[in-house]
Amino acid sequence: MEVEPRFLDPHAEVAQHTNRLPHWQQDEATYFVTFRLADSVPTELLKRWEQEREAWMRWNPEPWSPKQEREYRERFSMRMEHWLDAGHGECLLRQPPLALIVGNALQHFDGVRYNQHAWVVMPNHVHALFSARGETKLPVIVKSWKGFTAWEINRHFDRTTPLWQKDYRDRIVRNARHFLNCARYIRNNPLEASLKTAEYLHYESQAVRTLLEAEG
Structure with missing residues (x-):
């Protein structure tokens, strides 16, 4: 059930x-x-992405508005997803x-x-x-x-x-x-x-x- x-x-x-x-x-x-x-993601690239995300979050503390959530997804989540879907790494x-x-x-x-x-x-x-x-x-x-x-x-x-x-x-x-x-x-x-x-x-x-x- x-x-x-x-x-x-x-x-x-x-x-x-x-x-x-x-x-x-x-x-x-x-x-x-x-x-x-x-x-799946090179260390240096991941470090740069995390620095960008941390800087954005300092200016946009949670809880987020729907607009902020969309921006977060577009700037960070979707970028990671596109990279992963491209099949990097040993897979x-x-x-x-x-x-x-x-x-x-x-x-x-x-x-x-x-x-x-x-x-x-x-x-x-x-x-x-x-x-x-x-x-x-x-x-x-x-x-x-x-x-x-x-x-x-x-x-x-x-x-x-x-x-x-x-x-x-x-x-x-x-x-x-x-x-x-x-x-x-x-x-x-x-x-x-x-x-x-x-x-x-x-x-x-x-x-x-x-x-x-x-x-x-």
């Missing part, structure tokens, strides 16, 4: 912590998360057995720690749309995915180098429209990147599939 996603509650407490990127959390919230392979996850390791990890605690709504494993990054369950925190969920898959994939190649970027990007889903936009983005991402069927792995729940098909 699928569970209805819970969206951002503007009246409830929002916990915030910062690694390289800021992360906002609410109990049992629905999140859109992106994490990428360590070699290990283009190999179906390795993509399957990630896909199995994403599904492993579905219905226990979280409810998965949709995800896609791209050649050098992953998008996931899910709702946390109970007291399970967002960092715990993402750490378990990245930690297990790094161990499995590095074991496959007999190496110990970092597989994933240390941090990840996340947004609390605001409402039903935002939820549908995230699910649609996940579905369309392989098409936008001109990938063949064997070059990615995609999942969406029956509820998400029904909603997207109803939208046309």
